[in-house]
Amino acid sequence: MEMAQGLRLLLLCVSLSPGLTLRCNFCTGLPYDCKESTQLCTLDQTSCMSQAFTVVEGGNITEWTYKGCSQGLVCNQSVYTDLSYKQTYVSSQCCISDFCNTGTYYAQVPVSGLSCSICQGNSASCAASNLASLRCAGVQDRCMTIKTLYVNVSISDVVFKGCGKSNLCERQLEYNAGGARVYTQVSCCGSNNCNQGVQSVTVNNSLNGVQCYACNETGKGECTTPTNTIVSCTGNMNRCLDVVGFPRGNTLLRGCCSKDVCWGLSASLSIQASQKLYCCQGNLCNNGKITSYFSSGSTTAHNGLLIGGAILVLIKGLWTMQ
Template sequence: MDLQISVFLLFILFATGHSFSCYECMDLTGSCANQNVKTCPSGSSKCMSLTTVTQVGDISAKVKTKLCAADCASGSMNLGMGRTSFLCCNTDRCNIQDAPDPSNVPNGKKCYSCDEKSCSNILSCSGSEDRCFTATGGFGGQSTVKGCVSKSICDSQASVKDVQGASCCEGNLCNSAQSVTQSFLFLCCSLLFFILLQ
């Protein structure tokens, strides 16, 4: 009889469900020292940590972020003016550690990247970035973002709203140079915010 009661209580515990949670923070000083536990919304079953390093001229900034995600992959992405490393995991509160700083050690791979004027800049990929990518979007016009990315991120099922054509390719400079429109920064920011808020 006691065994039946124990099994029934265990069934009730499992039937009521368990809320999936992740650590959450955003820190502009380069460390997520003050992180909170957040119950993830429905559809989010992964936790993510990101480290983004942005370089504009002589000014450099590092942002550490932790959050819930519906889909993500571990790896890195390099847009030229910014590099991001991603750590993705799928257990409760698994994103306790910060994502490492993105590698800046060239790996021999080269891809095109864009700035406000053109998409013919040649970018040296680093770390695990073994693919080139191109993404286009429609934010008040057609804009393009190009750079280096890890294969794992290319294979991720995540999609970015308002980005019609995102593709990855192998081989040096396989994401061919093209001109860019004035809304480049909107697409670039949208991709970054999607990654941060996914």
């Protein structure tokens, strides 16, 4: 009897020992805004899982993500159901090391023969009706048009057309780093070569009461802390941002931005492995003190989000405008 009790006590200690149990990120919510916490797994939960759901019904797309511990019963699977009026996609992936289920995860949506118009130019050159066509592949389930407007003394635009994923649709990506204001609009459609037109991009010049530090690093120390340049934010730009290079921790860009930029869901901006993007709310909160960004009012865009282009595309755009 004493031996059995001792064995049960030993098993209980093992199950409660942080060093011998798997730890996973836990959250439920939108794929691009799932607030992660720590979950301590039980002994039979040997994997960390990310599971995503996408439902398409009546032209509306609903996405959801779950992260947590798993027994491995539904790992690395994709399920697709089509009820004519509603399509449902469910995907899961698992890993077996502590906190390995990090980053943004979407349901893997199959593509069946979608073709989209392709173009790289401006509003005039990409509005033609005789554009070349591209057969989509992988999880590309939408035809997309991405238009970026640069507003300074004059206005210029850049337009991209092609295949993309539905999680990028209808994003409004705006920022102001002091040299120029940049507005990106992503529009999507779901039938063959439906993306032949070019949408308009709304520019809101109304001050919203937020002020942020601003700089654009060109190698001359413009973003060396402290930064004295301040910009008054307009329209949807109600966040302050700080793009930091790692491992040096040097700031590459500061300014105002819209909340979609903070989520990292930009079709013309992605965070590279050597960069992190921090957002905060409150006047002049992007003061270069990285630890201050980890408050309840701050967000960090996930690394490794392949969303097309690179952040340098927009930064270089700012350089050429100055």
